[in-house]
Amino acid sequence: MQLILIRHGETLWNKEGRVQGTSDVELSIIGKKQAELLALSLKDLPIESIHASPLKRAYETAEIINEFHQLDIQIHRDLMEMDQGDFEGLSFKELMAGKKEFLQKWISDPASVKMPNGESLSELQNRAWRAMEEIIGKSKNALVVSHNFTIAAILCHLRNISLAEFRSACVDTASKTIVRLGDKEAIIDLLNDRSHLLDASK
Secondary structure, three states: OEEEEEEOOOEHHHHHOEOOOOOOOOEOHHHHHHHHHHHHHHOOOOOOEEEEOOOHHHHHHHHHHHOOOOOOEEEOHHHOOOOOHHHOOOEHHHHHHHOHHHHHHHHHOHHHOEOOOOOEHHHHHHHHHHHHHHHHHOOOOEEEEEOHHHHHHHHHHHHOOOHHHHHHHOOOOOOEEEEEEOOOOEEEEEEEEOOOOOOOOO
16 A cells, blocks of 8 residues: 655745644645645556545645545544644744743653643644554555644654654655555655655745
8 A cells, every 4th residue: 555645735824933733724825836736746646545634724735636636535633733732823933932941841852742732742643543544444545635743643653663753754845755555564665755846936
């Protein structure tokens, strides 16, 4: 089975450096163009099912990709981004100014941290993997459109590495990661590829 993990295109909050989490922010003009370029790079792949987070930025990306495949997009709430609680909507500058102690702990030991009134990486991984088990159980070449932390948590599970190392699995906007799933192991053929974008800002 081939699994294609897609992070949504850029939003204005991405550009502004704001925490999005479960906030339902749409793709920006650049994000839509990124998704179109991403879709072109995927149009000839044998994709048999498309799955997406219900958040607008992920679903819009999935819709643009699906123009070449004409499949029923399957929505999974468990593929949503990590709920970042009190930090939703804040800029990284605001976090640095007011939550420095928390950020230091997040940087040094992310696996032990829970977002205030939000989720931990472990909680995110548990729910995201529920969705992935359902998707993988259908044994089809699947494309999944989700979010940075969600994809990182899924990749940590597939690579059998600790969530403390999740930053090694983080992905950029409008990127694709391709994984081959065998009976005993997952082989990552492509990680965080954005070569299809060229210059989406033009």
